[in-house]
Amino acid sequence: MLGRTPFRQIRRIYASILALGRWADQASSRNDEATSALMAHAAATRALAEQIRAPGQTHIAAPASAFTEPVAELPSEAPRLLDQLRRDLLSALESPLLCVDVGARWGADSALLKLKERAKLLCFDPDAQECARLQAGQSIDEVEYVPMALSSDGRDLSLSITTEPACCSIYPPVEALYKDYPALDGMTPERVVSVPSTSIEKVLAHRGLGTPDLYKLDTQGSELDILKGAGGTLSSAFMIDIEVQFNPLYEGAGLFGDVDVFLRSQGFALWRFSELVHYAPASFPLSETTIRAVASPPWRTVQANPGNGQLFWGQAHYVRAECLATDPRRVTATFARRAAVIASAYGYWDLALMVLDKCAETNFEASTLRGLLSLR
Numbered sequence: 001m002l003g004r005t006p007f008r009q010i011r012r013i014y015a016s017i018l019a020l021g022r023w024a025d026q027a028s029s030r031n032d033e034a035t036s037a038l039m040a041h042a043a044a045t046r047a048l049a050e051q052i053r054a055p056g057q058t059h060i061a062a063p064a065s066a067f068t069e070p071v072a073e074l075p076s077e078a079p080r081l082l083d084q085l086r087r088d089l090l091s092a093l094e095s096p097l098l099c100v101d102v103g104a105r106w107g108a109d110s111a112l113l114k115l116k117e118r119a120k121l122l123c124f125d126p127d128a129q130e131c132a133r134l135q136a137g138q139s140i141d142e143v144e145y146v147p148m149a150l151s152s153d154g155r156d157l158s159l160s161i162t163t164e165p166a167c168c169s170i171y172p173p174v175e176a177l178y179k180d181y182p183a184l185d186g187m188t189p190e191r192v193v194s195v196p197s198t199s200i201e202k203v204l205a206h207r208g209l210g211t212p213d214l215y216k217l218d219t220q221g222s223e224l225d226i227l228k229g230a231g232g233t234l235s236s237a238f239m240i241d242i243e244v245q246f247n248p249l250y251e252g253a254g255l256f257g258d259v260d261v262f263l264r265s266q267g268f269a270l271w272r273f274s275e276l277v278h279y280a281p282a283s284f285p286l287s288e289t290t291i292r293a294v295a296s297p298p299w300r301t302v303q304a305n306p307g308n309g310q311l312f313w314g315q316a317h318y319v320r321a322e323c324l325a326t327d328p329r330r331v332t333a334t335f336a337r338r339a340a341v342i343a344s345a346y347g348y349w350d351l352a353l354m355v356l357d358k359c360a361e362t363n364f365e366a367s368t369l370r371g372l373l374s375l376r
Helices: 006-020 032-053 074-091 128-135 175-180 182-187 200-207 223-228 231-236 256-265 333-345 349-356 360-373
Strands: 097-102 119-124 143-146 157-162 189-195 214-217 239-245 268-279 291-295 300-304 310-320
Touching: 074 333, 074 360, 097 333, 128 143, 175 182, 200 231, 214 223, 223 239, 223 256, 239 256, 239 333, 256 268, 256 310, 310 333, 333 349, 333 360, 349 360
Parallel strands: 097 119, 097 214, 119 143, 214 239
Antiparallel strands: 157 189, 239 310, 268 310, 291 300
């Protein structure tokens, strides 16, 4: 039958996949009939995606499982289906994720919050009042705010309290920056206080929480010191989401090169930067400092003009090197599924697909995701 909306057919097929049992390893424990139907629907999804990509193809003969429905616009449906896929990947995990957010002033990161239904979010900030304010609006079983400072060795820390609380650091701010750069006047120090600290490895061991799947760090220069206190807990993490300084904002803080060397020694590789931040003493409207971002494929080039200024910091995302297509190692199904969910929460669907392709047992999930991504 002709005239039926291809994407609406796929949505119905995807719904049928979920109803029959979300993933192939779960279906294997059920009867043969359900398993056969599950794989048939997955094949139909991929076939429809191929037909949609065919030049000049506007209508597709519907499979027996499809229903006639009003026309739906493809661009508005594709993101929703991917969001549904993430939720179902998340609910199918064997055990909850553990995500550690260090430097959680203003609340847990938005990417982490997408995971909280099947994750424990453990968030640290040395400001007890801020932690209490944030905890008042969250279930402690899902998101827990811990008023504690972290370090590599549990030493007492000298914390510089600044006019903007988010700029507080265990390292003194660079004086020329808060005096001469208007955007950085919030780094102006008001006083120094001594605070106790502990290592993240000791906290996790004391609570019996196991090892994190994800670390997110934003602590104004002390990120590397905190990571060195993570010890063996880094070995099972898929992603490190970390703020890095390319030029010093704080005296004595580790720079990007130091962080990069350490994380690579722990088996991580840089995936990409989500932010690159520049500062200058003054702004000049005619200053053109174009930044070019290139992706191949999809053979896209984006030009951005942040204006004048020096690059000071960015947000870097590192992943386990064995998850990358350039690494010949394989991964376990358990790890692949957990990594794919985390990657999807950051919008890195290509990374999610890459890691699912690294394991034969997650071929079904990879095929389903590949079909949906082809529609975007």
